[in-house]
Amino acid sequence: MTSGLPDAASNATPGAMNSSDQAYRVLRERILSGSIKPGEVLKERDLCEELNISRTPIREALRRLSADGLADVRPRRSIIVTSFDETELAEIFELGIVLESFVAALAAEKAKPDDLVKLSAIVDQMEAMLAQSPPDASEQYIKLDQAFHDAIAATARNPRIAQILRQTMSFRVLHNIFERYVPTDFATSLAQHKTIIGAIASGDPDWSRSAMTSHVRTGQAAQNRQDKGRHTG
Amino acid sequence: MTSGLPDAASNATPGAMNSSDQAYRVLRERILSGSIKPGEVLKERDLCEELNISRTPIREALRRLSADGLADVRPRRSIIVTSFDETELAEIFELGIVLESFVAALAAEKAKPDDLVKLSAIVDQMEAMLAQSPPDASEQYIKLDQAFHDAIAATARNPRIAQILRQTMSFRVLHNIFERYVPTDFATSLAQHKTIIGAIASGDPDWSRSAMTSHVRTGQAAQNRQDKGRHTG
DNA sequence: ACCGCAATCCTGGTATACCAGAATCAGAGC
DNA sequence: GCTCTGATTCTGGTATACCAGGATTGCGGT
Numbered sequence: 040m041t042s043g044l045p046d047a048a049s050n051a052t053p054g055a056m057n058s059s060d061q062a063y064r065v066l067r068e069r070i071l072s073g074s075i076k077p078g079e080v081l082k083e084r085d086l087c088e089e090l091n092i093s094r095t096p097i098r099e100a101l102r103r104l105s106a107d108g109l110a111d112v113r114p115r116r117s118i119i120v121t122s123f124d125e126t127e128l129a130e131i132f133e134l135g136i137v138l139e140s141f142v143a144a145l146a147a148e149k150a151k152p153d154d155l156v157k158l159s160a161i162v163d164q165m166e167a168m169l170a171q172s173p174p175d176a177s178e179q180y181i182k183l184d185q186a187f188h189d190a191i192a193a194t195a196r197n198p199r200i201a202q203i204l205r206q207t208m209s210f211r212v213l214h215n216i217f218e219r220y221v222p223t224d225f226a227t228s229l230a231q232h233k234t235i236i237g238a239i240a241s242g243d244p245d246w247s248r249s250a251m252t253s254h255v256r257t258g259q260a261a262q263n264r265q266d267k268g269r270h271t272g
Numbered sequence: 273m274t275s276g277l278p279d280a281a282s283n284a285t286p287g288a289m290n291s292s293d294q295a296y297r298v299l300r301e302r303i304l305s306g307s308i309k310p311g312e313v314l315k316e317r318d319l320c321e322e323l324n325i326s327r328t329p330i331r332e333a334l335r336r337l338s339a340d341g342l343a344d345v346r347p348r349r350s351i352i353v354t355s356f357d358e359t360e361l362a363e364i365f366e367l368g369i370v371l372e373s374f375v376a377a378l379a380a381e382k383a384k385p386d387d388l389v390k391l392s393a394i395v396d397q398m399e400a401m402l403a404q405s406p407p408d409a410s411e412q413y414i415k416l417d418q419a420f421h422d423a424i425a426a427t428a429r430n431p432r433i434a435q436i437l438r439q440t441m442s443f444r445v446l447h448n449i450f451e452r453y454v455p456t457d458f459a460t461s462l463a464q465h466k467t468i469i470g471a472i473a474s475g476d477p478d479w480s481r482s483a484m485t486s487h488v489r490t491g492q493a494a495q496n497r498q499d500k501g502r503h504t505g
Numbered sequence: 506a507c508c509g510c511a512a513t514c515c516t517g518g519t520a521t522a523c524c525a526g527a528a529t530c531a532g533a534g535c
Numbered sequence: 536g537c538t539c540t541g542a543t544t545c546t547g548g549t550a551t552a553c554c555a556g557g558a559t560t561g562c563g564g565t
Contacts, residue, residue: 095549116516130432134436197367203367207432326519329519348547348548350546
């Protein structure tokens with residue numbers, strides 16, 4: 040088996056897209072970016088008309104979204120975009136902390152020079168981005184953060200866990216975190232990233248684990264800082 | 273959102289089945305039971321004919337199997353049932369150990385009397401089954417084992433992790449373990465289950481975690497004991 | 506003016522026809 | 536006899552028509 044869990048966006052060649060993939064990506068992007076809001080219903084025929092794709096691939100895309108946890112299928116009723124509530128976010132972070140920390144420890148044990156180069160390159164990019172423009176929860180920055188964590192998961196050589204982490208710490212979750220960041224938070228996050236790279240480079244799994252735990256907990260704290268009961272999505 | 277991850281077999285009413293569900297369950301059962309072997313190709317039209325269901329729901333079922341990691345979609349080619357190799361199993365156990373142990377610790381913190389009753393009931397059933405018949409890797413026993421671990425995950429009050437665990441420690445994985453069990457192994461496993469319940473009941477997360485880690489590691493050891501390079505599925 | 510019921514509409518579920526690309530097989534050329 | 540190539544076939548991808556079950560709305564009764 041190649042992944043063992045839903046595919047998310049893990050196609051081999053992003054260029055090769057059939058209609059179903061196309062619909063999936065468009066809808067996924069809209070949900071993650073907030074263009075489609077939680078609780079909104081997705082009607083098959085409407086989407087067909089808008090995307091100029093027939094119902095079969097649209098249905099397929101919707102089922103995939105459901106498998107990703109981005110939408111709820113309700114038998115004989117329209118699919119509805121899922122929303123995060125406080126409880127859900129707590130669950131997500133609970134899982135995220137465990138897996139990210141474990142993966143960081145594994146990474147420390149298994150890292151090869153090449154992995155460290157990749158990690159450093161990503162952090163350099165983040166640093167450059169923060170130096171240039173006023174930091175914000177831009178799509179670009181979130182993507183880099185995802186890339187960083189993904190690279191660590193790759194270093195841990197367990198694609199199954201990497202896949203789960205991608206789904207768990209999704210764009211929506213990260214957006215929720217970064218949305219609340221003030222400039223100093225970005226600086227802190229960057230420093231933590233550097234610490235994590237150092238810990239992985241040292242080959243010390245305990246250090247690496249605790250550095251990552253601290254890092255994710257910081258994000259969680261930001262998430263909880265304000266707007267506690269707010270409906271996020 | 274209700275699940276956050278692929279649905280596996282988590283429908284509310286098992287009786288209410290549309291064609292797609294039906295096909296999904298049949299195929300899932302066949303793969304897990306070994307009736308369909310790893311590497312086998314599943315052709316849509318053949319399945320239609322056999323199950324008397326049209327291609328649309330069959331396709332849907334196949335995509336779900338793929339999302340479950342039970343099959344690989346290959347663009348423009350038939351779906352193929354996935355197989356486990358040694359590496360995959362190692363990854364699965366790596367993930368399983370982390371999550372089961374974490375969930376056990378959580379369960380110790382959150383268990384209510386009702387949870388403990390349920391856990392005990394399941395272990396009693398297992399004990400009764402082992403007392404009656406010569407222990408084997410029967411479907412019934414595996415289901416009970418799954419129920420036990422699922423009940424612990426439920427006690428931990430994190431449905432997201434529970435869902436991932438269900439998929440990770442799937443029937444096929446457990447079958448692989450129990451297949452290699454000798455009678456004393458079943459007894460050991462049962463004793464470990466009782467230890468875990470005790471640990472959860474005591475409210476001590478550390479004890480609970482280590483008891484579970486030990487338990488899963490025991491299973492992993494059985495898995496690795498013989499037939500190392502064997503093609504499992 | 507409000508409530509209940511029924512006819513209608515709307516939407517997802519299913520079946521099926523058609524298309525395009527992959528696989529296979531057969532014949533020509535070496 | 537072997538190989539390369541082209542035609543045929545087989546199979547997944549897509550479009551679409553039809554069906555059945557919820558949702559809605561409007562009418563009649565109170």
